[in-house]
Structure formats: C-alpha cells, structure tokens
Amino acid sequence: MIPILGLVAGVLLGLLVDPTVPLWLQPYLPIAVVAALDAVFGGLRARLDGIFDAKVFVISFVSNVVVAALIVFLGDQLGVGAQLSTAVVVVLGIRIFGNAAAIRRHVFRA
Amino acid sequence: MTAQPPGGGQRSLGASLLDDVLAETLDPAYAQAAEARTATDPATAAPRWRGAVLVALTMVVAGVLAAVTYDQAAARVQGRQEIRATLVDDIRAGSDASDELATELEQLRAEVGRARDELLASSATGQRALDELARAEAGAAAVPVSGPGLLVTLANAGSDADDDPVGGATEADVRGRVRDGDLQLVVNALWAAGAEAISINGQRLGPTSAIRFAGEAVLVDFRPVSNPYEISAIGDPETLRSGFLASPEVAALALVEESFGLGFDFGREDDLRLPAASTPELRWARPVPDEPRTPPTDPATGD
Numbered sequence: 166m167i168p169i170l171g172l173v174a175g176v177l178l179g180l181l182v183d184p185t186v187p188l189w190l191q192p193y194l195p196i197a198v199v200a201a202l203d204a205v206f207g208g209l210r211a212r213l214d215g216i217f218d219a220k221v222f223v224i225s226f227v228s229n230v231v232v233a234a235l236i237v238f239l240g241d242q243l244g245v246g247a248q249l250s251t252a253v254v255v256v257l258g259i260r261i262f263g264n265a266a267a268i269r270r271h272v273f274r275a
Numbered sequence: 276m277t278a279q280p281p282g283g284g285q286r287s288l289g290a291s292l293l294d295d296v297l298a299e300t301l302d303p304a305y306a307q308a309a310e311a312r313t314a315t316d317p318a319t320a321a322p323r324w325r326g327a328v329l330v331a332l333t334m335v336v337a338g339v340l341a342a343v344t345y346d347q348a349a350a351r352v353q354g355r356q357e358i359r360a361t362l363v364d365d366i367r368a369g370s371d372a373s374d375e376l377a378t379e380l381e382q383l384r385a386e387v388g389r390a391r392d393e394l395l396a397s398s399a400t401g402q403r404a405l406d407e408l409a410r411a412e413a414g415a416a417a418v419p420v421s422g423p424g425l426l427v428t429l430a431n432a433g434s435d436a437d438d439d440p441v442g443g444a445t446e447a448d449v450r451g452r453v454r455d456g457d458l459q460l461v462v463n464a465l466w467a468a469g470a471e472a473i474s475i476n477g478q479r480l481g482p483t484s485a486i487r488f489a490g491e492a493v494l495v496d497f498r499p500v501s502n503p504y505e506i507s508a509i510g511d512p513e514t515l516r517s518g519f520l521a522s523p524e525v526a527a528l529a530l531v532e533e534s535f536g537l538g539f540d541f542g543r544e545d546d547l548r549l550p551a552a553s554t555p556e557l558r559w560a561r562p563v564p565d566e567p568r569t570p571p572t573d574p575a576t577g578d
Contacts, residue, residue, distance in 0.1 A: 171331035175338020179346070186343060194344040201337045207302050208330075214301070216309035219326025225302050226333050230340075256296055263300025 193234040200233035203257045206264040213271040416481040416552035420472045424547045425515045429453045430503035430538025451535045455488035460524045468518025470508035474549045476500040481552035512543040
C-alpha cells in the first residue's frame with residue numbers, strides 16, 4: 166500500500182512542481198522511465214512471488230535507470246543512439262511483458 | 276521457435292541470448308536475497324520499516340520521473356502545434372496583405388490614370404500627349420482590347436486509340452507535340468501580317484513577353500499555357516488572313532502538321548476580347564530633372 170501511495174505522491178509532485186529538466190538530460194528521460202517501469206514491475210512480481218527484498222528493489226531501480234540512460238548516452242556519443250535506444254526498449258519491453266504475465270498469473274490464477 | 280537441437284548440441288549465441296531475455300524476466304538477485312534471508316537469523320536483519328521507507332522513496336522518484344517525462348512530451352507536442360498554427364496564420368496574413376496591396380495598386384493606378392487624363396485633356400499639348408500615350412499603351416498591351424480578328428488553334432497530335440493514358444506504357448511521340456518554336460512561328464507570322472494585339476490562351480502578349488519551353492510545358496510570360504493553344508489576333512481579318520497564309524513559316528508549319536498530325540486550324544472571329552498584359556515590372560526610372568521651373572512671372576510686377 167505504501168509504495169502505491171508513494172507512486173501517486175511522486176506523480177502529483179512531478180505534475181504540480183513541474184521541475185525544469187536541464188536540456189542535456191531531456192533525451193534520456195523516456196528511456197529512464199521505461200527502465201524504472203521495468204524495475205517496478207519486477208518488484209511487484211517479486212512481492213507476489215513472496216521473495217521481495219527492499220534493498221534489491223532499490224538497487225535494481227537505480228541501476229536500471231542509470232544504466233539505461235548511460236547506454237543511450239554512449240550510443241549518442243558513438244552515433245548509434247537511436248539504435249541503442251531501440252535495443253534498450255526492446256529488452257526492457259520484453260522483461261516488462263514477462264513480469265506482467267507473471268503478475269497476471271498470480272492475480273487471476275490464469 | 277525452432278526445435279531444440281537433439282542431444283543438447285550447441286545453440287547459436289543469438290538464440291541463447293533470446294532465451295535468456297525471455298526466460299529471466301525477474302532479476303535473479305531477488306531469489307538470492309530470499310535465500311540469504313532464510314539462512315540468516317531474522318533478529319540480525321535490518322528492520323522492516325527501513326525497507327518500506329526506501330521502497331516508498333523509490334516509488335516517489337519513479338512517479339516524479341514519469342510525470343516529468345509526460346510533461347516534457349506533452350509540452351513538445353503542444354509547442355509544435357503552436358508553431359505550426361502560428362506559421363499558418365502568418366502565411367494567411369501575408370497573402371491577405373499582398374491581395375490587399377494588389378487591389379490598392381489597381382485602384383491607385385486607375386486613379387492616377389483618371390487624374391492624368393483629366394489634366395491632359397484640358398490643353399492642346401496635353402491632348403497630343405494623351406493620344407501618344409494611348410498609342411503607347413495599346414502598343415505595350417497595357418489596356419484590354421476587343422474587335423474582329425483571327426483565331427489560330429494549334430494542338431498536339433491526337434493520341435492513338437490503343438494508347439494507355441494512365442499507364443503511360445507508350446510514350447507519346449514528342450514530335451507530335453506543339454513546341455515553343457511553333458507558337459513563336461505563328462505569333463511572328465501574325466505580327467507580320469499586321470495583327471494589333473495577340474494573346475495565347477487568354478494570356479496577352481506584351482512587347483517583352485517571351486514564349487519558352489520548360490520541361491513539358493510551354494510558358495508564356497513565365498506562366499504555363501496548355502494544349503490546345505488558341506492564339507487570338509486582333510486586326511483586319513482579311514489582311515490578317517492573306518498575310519498569314521502568304522508567310523513561308525506558316526507553309527512550313529502546315530507541312531509539319533501534315534506529317535506529324537498536329538492540330539492546326541484557323542478562322543476569323545468577329546468579336547475577340549483580349550485582356551491587358553500583366554503589368555510590366557518597373558525596372559528603370561529617372562527623377563524629373565530639376566530644371567528651373569520659372570514661375571509664371573507676372574509682367575506687371577516683374578522688376
């Protein structure tokens with residue numbers, strides 16, 4: 166319950182405060198959100214599996230976001246930014262789908 | 276999915292990579308942490324509330340991240356739309372202003388013409404200048420004219436019945452097309468025969484008009500005219516016709532017409548109406564010389 170409240174509070178905070186993001190950071194925001202989504206879905210699934218661990222969740226979240234943004238940044242420097250973003254999105258997308266399917270099995274028993 | 280190679284043979288790197296990605300959707304660290312937890316004494320583990328706070332904080336960060344990204348994307352779309360709308364408005368305003376200016380120019384021209392005519396009509400010298408001006412204007416195709424004359428029609432060779440107009444499989448014979456040279460020939464023959472004013476497809480020819488060929492289209496004064504080409508010439512129909520028929524160029528054109536199937540036709544018309552040519556651009560002007568405009572001195576008060 167508390168994590169969901171935290172998520173809602175974060176969304177409201179972001180919408181209300183509307184912080185200005187530095188220009189150099191803006192291209193990496195979407196990929197960071199996809200990575201965060203992956204970590205959140207993974208945490209939710211682990212919780213339903215009964216093996217949730219706060220430390221693992223926090224570390225996986227932070228590292229996911231940072232690594233995803235870093236890969237895209239590296240790709241931008243090498244001139245393959247668009248291709249690498251696609252790769253990151255594909256891999257994270259597959260994982261999100263897999264975790265969502267596992268969550269579905271837990272929730273609906275199907 | 277391909278079948279697993281029998282006997283646990285080597286799988287390709289790509290396939291095993293895909294397998295990993297598809298099978299391991301959950302971070303294996305969770306399982307390891309769970310194992311470690313069961314192994315250690317629950318009393319020495321970190322208190323539960325610390326973990327809950329950390330998770331909640333992380334979720335707050337996730338929420339802020341998502342909200343900010345959404346805001347950015349929405350702002351970008353909105354900005355694009357705004358710019359687009361502004362540009363469209365700018366274009367509309369610009370073309371409106373140019374239309375307005377054109378109408379104003381038209382009005383002012385008419386006004387100037389009227390004022391000039393009024394002023395000049397009052398004196399004999401002015402009358403002479405006015406006559407001269409009228410002649411010059413007629414010569415420069417600056418005024419619309421109407422009257423009897425000759426209508427010459429030139430057309431591309433008709434396509435064969437089995438030509439496919441859509442597919443364009445058989446390219447139309449380029450020799451059967453009217454070219455700029457053909458039009459120039461006809462126009463020059465008409466001028467030579469004594470035409471006073473000529474237009475092609477309603478496009479009046481002025482003294483500086485050019486008939487050119489650009490790609491597939493014939494341009495008259497840089498405006499495209501299309502097949503069939505109707506050349507109207509005002510003048511005495513009889514002299515025009517005899518002069519036109521007598522010119523050797525027309526005879527040559529008639530020959531071309533016969534061999535390539537060009538449409539070539541002419542006949543007299545009793546009431547042709549030709550518009551004024553497009554206003555020539557003002558390219559050269561000179562200020563009125565500052566000649567000593569001696570005021571009309573009154574002999575009675577003169578020193």
